[in-house]
Amino acid sequence: MDRLNQAYGAGTMRDRPTFIRVRAAAAYHAAVDLISSVIGAVRTGTPHARRITESGAWGARYPAFVGVGFHVVLGGTGWLVGRGGTTTALRAGDVVLAPFGSEHGLSHAPRPLGALPMAPMSGEPPAAGPSDFDFLCGCYRLDRGRAHEFLRHLPDVVVIPRDEDGQARLRLLTALLDDDVSEDRPGGGASRAALLDLILVHALRRWQERSGEWPAVADPRIAAALHAIHDGPERAWTVQRLSGVAGMSRTAFVRRFTAAVGKPPMAYVTGWRLVCAARLLRETRDPLAAIARRVGYATESAFGGAFRREFGVAPGRFRADMDLAR
Template sequence: MDMISEVIGTVRAGNAYARRITESGSWGARYPSFAGVGFHLVLGGTGWLVLRGGESIALHPGDVVLVPYGTEHGLSHTPCALGTLPVASMGPEPPRPGPSDFEFLCGAYRLDNGKVHQFLRALPDVIAISPDYDRHPQLRSLAALLGDDVSEPRPGDEATRSALVDLTLVHALRHWQEQSGDEAWPRITDPGIAAALRAIHDAPDGRWTVQRLSEIAGMSRTTFVRRFTDLLGKPPATYLTGWRLTLGARLLRETSAPLAAIARQVGYSTEFAFANAFRREYGVSPGRFRQNMRVAAASR
């Protein structure tokens, strides 16, 4: 099991956003910090990525800016101090008509009631990537699809937007891993731990215990807990709970299934037990979380 698939599975608990933005003349915007993961993909023109601490990085067509856990940053026509830039408007505004000096796609998963995956938090706070499009042309195709998807409202927008933002994030992370080396993004190469993870992901409603998972891994309970914690950063029982609640959050966002049905699907015997665990993890009740997601989706 690889960590890119792991983290993409967790961010789907939030709402996906994307828009195309055009700028001309003297322009600049500061993107405040937020809970989630986002990206900018440069379609045309040149500009500058502005970071905290005063550093600025030149951006060219095809470049991708990846923000793994929502760190504040800016984009501008010239190098500058981040604090001098006005706060970006994040509403669903259409791009300005006519020719532009700089054009880019902005996409994100916002996790206002969730937590950014620990492996995303282990990455640099802002990453500038220059993909090799000759070797990997898929990102160019994704940019065209996402640009078309945000050009006007259409039936099925919520499904297509999530899928395209997912794919863009996956390819951006792949390119960064390729440019940084395999050690930059951990992989679960231990076959026993990988087998236990597959079991959890394939059947989150299973009657899992640490002992049962250690048997699937082919290890003693003590060895399994130690290796699992070393590789995943948390004990097996904590990981299992987190994954069940992440899946529950996705079902609350994506479906209208009753709370009791979702509770059973993710391994809780009662709606009450699921609701209590969910509130501890996300800080709100499942019903409030679903309502918040619907309000956020309607305001995109």
């Protein structure tokens, strides 16, 4: 059991109850920070938001994309149309979440998805006057990389029903986002991203409360390892050290981690380091060598090679592309 303290640079641990308490605390923090890690990953994309109003007979199909998106129903009633022909009634206060950008549609009535016209991508403001259906769309589009692993544990499209306890908070967030997208103001890119983050956090929390934990967080040993990875991407992680954090043998740890998370431990470590690097490239002007060290790479060249394999471009080009997209 000394491996847990070795992984964190602490002294020898002698009593098992202490180890269990430490691991339980790490599992709790993993549950808390999992949504934060998801938001951190999607923030490497470009934020978009738009308010739309519809009246009469209407429908729109939203094609698949790489990223995460949502619709918040502000007023009226309508229908969500899924890829398999499923339909779900929508009302004011409902949130439609597309965790990894799956194709779906919205309509005034249940209709086949293929019969719906493609949603216009223009940023036209909503028409003035009353409407039958009023909603706010938001998304992060990932031009490079892919959505967070844990979003794959969610259904293609999720309807999070109106929550009376959270309605005041959701109304405030949507009002702020609507105001932000209706006028081009200084700092709009930063405020839009922050508001998208908060609405996504609200939706993911509500889904988690209704549906239970993600498999990785439900397993306290794997959750402890995840918390350690998320908390310290710069650490010199190995399977041996992570299995020590989890209090398991290497073989059992690799098997259970891969089953819960969807990829082996060190592949997940690499992916998380590069997600953190992409966020730093987008949000800071730190030199590439400094970013490399902050995410666990000893040299800028090793970091650059790993980043190119994950995102398809060099870190400097990724930063330049993000600057142009703002």
